[in-house]
Amino acid sequence: xxxxxxxxxxxxxxxxxxxxxxxxxxxxxxxxxxxxxxxxxxxxxxxxxxxxxxxxxxxxxxxxxxxxxxxxxxxxxxxxxxxxxxxxxxxxxxxxxxxxxxxxxxxxxxxxxxxxxxxxxxxxxxxxxxxxxxxxxxxxxxxxxxxxxxxxxxxxxxxxxxxxxxxxxxxxxxxxxxxxxxxxxxxxxxxxxxxxxxxxxxxxxxxxxxxxxxxxxxxxxxxxxxx
Amino acid sequence: xxxxxxxxxxxxxxxxxxxxxxxxxxxxxxxxxxxxxxxxxxxxxxxxxxxxxxxxxxxxxxxxxxxxxxxxxxxxxxxxxxxxxxxxxxxxxxxxxxxxxxxxxxxxxxxxxxxxxxxxxxxxxxxxxxxxxxxxxxxxxxxxxxxxxxxxxxxxxxxxxxxxxxxxxxxxxxxxxxxxxxxxxxxxxxxxxxxxxxxxxxxxxxxxxxxxxxxxxxxxxxxxxxx
Numbered sequence: 001x002x003x004x005x006x007x008x009x010x011x012x013x014x015x016x017x018x019x020x021x022x023x024x025x026x027x028x029x030x031x032x033x034x035x036x037x038x039x040x041x042x043x044x045x046x047x048x049x050x051x052x053x054x055x056x057x058x059x060x061x062x063x064x065x066x067x068x069x070x071x072x073x074x075x076x077x078x079x080x081x082x083x084x085x086x087x088x089x090x091x092x093x094x095x096x097x098x099x100x101x102x103x104x105x106x107x108x109x110x111x112x113x114x115x116x117x118x119x120x121x122x123x124x125x126x127x128x129x130x131x132x133x134x135x136x137x138x139x140x141x142x143x144x145x146x147x148x149x150x151x152x153x154x155x156x157x158x159x160x161x162x163x164x165x166x167x168x169x170x171x172x173x174x175x176x177x178x179x180x181x182x183x184x185x186x187x188x189x190x191x192x193x194x195x196x197x198x199x200x201x202x203x204x205x206x207x208x209x210x211x212x213x214x215x216x217x218x219x220x221x222x223x224x225x226x227x
Numbered sequence: 228x229x230x231x232x233x234x235x236x237x238x239x240x241x242x243x244x245x246x247x248x249x250x251x252x253x254x255x256x257x258x259x260x261x262x263x264x265x266x267x268x269x270x271x272x273x274x275x276x277x278x279x280x281x282x283x284x285x286x287x288x289x290x291x292x293x294x295x296x297x298x299x300x301x302x303x304x305x306x307x308x309x310x311x312x313x314x315x316x317x318x319x320x321x322x323x324x325x326x327x328x329x330x331x332x333x334x335x336x337x338x339x340x341x342x343x344x345x346x347x348x349x350x351x352x353x354x355x356x357x358x359x360x361x362x363x364x365x366x367x368x369x370x371x372x373x374x375x376x377x378x379x380x381x382x383x384x385x386x387x388x389x390x391x392x393x394x395x396x397x398x399x400x401x402x403x404x405x406x407x408x409x410x411x412x413x414x415x416x417x418x419x420x421x422x423x424x425x426x427x428x429x430x431x432x433x434x435x436x437x438x439x440x441x442x443x444x445x446x447x448x449x450x451x452x453x454x
Contacts, residue, residue, distance in 0.1 A: 010352070073346060
């Protein structure tokens with residue numbers, strides 16, 4: 001993808017300790033909203049209870065909206081090599097829409113993740129939406145291509161093969177670099193149920209690109225995949 | 228994908244008017260939670276205000292949890308040809324994680340959708356996450372393959388080409404059937420910014436399959452795509 005530049009990232013003169021504290025504060029809020037995302041699908045309470053709940057939510061909305069500038073969260077970095085993308089749709093710790101995915105970086109270059117996909121991620125009855133599998137695999141594969149955030153990559157192409165339904169619940173995915181040629185990195189990945197005898201539900205291959213602008217000497221470190 | 232059967236769908240002896248009323252009641256709740264998903268990313272209020280908001284949210288959680296059986300929403304249908312998949316990750320009207328996508332069925336067989344993707348769908352700074360584009364396209368393409376829900380389809384393969392970043396905000400997507408051969412339906416699609424001169428940000432081709440079990444004479448009508 002073209003159109004992004006170094007100035008897409010925002011340098012912040014904020015120590016990592018402050019970033020960590022903000023993540024804990026607003027991440028806790030996101031946990032509560034994540035619970036609400038799940039319950040809103042499953043609840044059977046009557047109209048009076050729904051009305052009462054909505055009144056509470058609207059009071060919370062008014063509180064949070066007192067200081068909420070428009071626009072998305074963006075990607076920021078400080079001079080300690082810390083970066084944060086709180087709104088990211090897959091890994092954003094302040095984003096209750098994100099599962100969120102937590103990455104496991106292995107020494108052999110593979111990247112894995114174990115996560116639980118519940119009611120908000122349904123497609124076929126009782127199964128993970130095929131598009132959700134595509135979304136989390138795309139992110140995992142981009143991170144893998146970034147070689148532990150040592151370079152910026154963007155997605156070029158992504159191909160998915162749907163083998164069997166993926167039951168909602170605990171799932172596991174893994175990705176590895178299959179090939180590298182110049183600025184092109186080919187990554188393969190799979191996602192499956194998180195059981196001992198599970199076979200992949202979805203298999204994926206993606207081509208990720210290191211943009212020319214990301215090779216400039218003043219490119220910020222620690223950014224990684226631009227999924 | 229194999230593993231799904233006719234019994235994956237649940238027949239409910241409920242008139243359509245009751246389903247519509249439930250959608251309005253719980254859909255309103257989902258709208259409030261959707262607002263919270265957005266604000267949780269953007270708010271800058273202090274720890275006291277976050278604490279006060281969280282206390283309100285936790286009271287709402289307690290109310291909604293009073294009657295909320297475990298498990299996902301599933302796909303249901305009645306004898307009036309109405310089906311509902313309230314928890315679907317892309318179109319579920321009770322799912323605040325879903326944008327939600329609303330489909331436009333055109334007489335020429337194309338299916339379109341205009342939607343707004345805000346802060347919770349971010350990937351690169353200010354842009355839609357590539358995985359989110361994959362997710363909504365997968366769903367749109369599956370629905371297209373179902374030929375206005377006249378047959379059940381599941382995703383076989385999906386290939387995406389990322390051409391340029393897709394800015395957060397109003398976007399538009401469209402899909403059409405490119406080819407049909409037996410139980411195999413090939414669909415092409417694109418997503419772009421919703422402006423007059425926009426060119427596609429992501430292009431996609433997918434192979435969708437009509438499962439053998441879905442050709443049985445007692446297959447429920449109105450179900451459509453099993454994304």
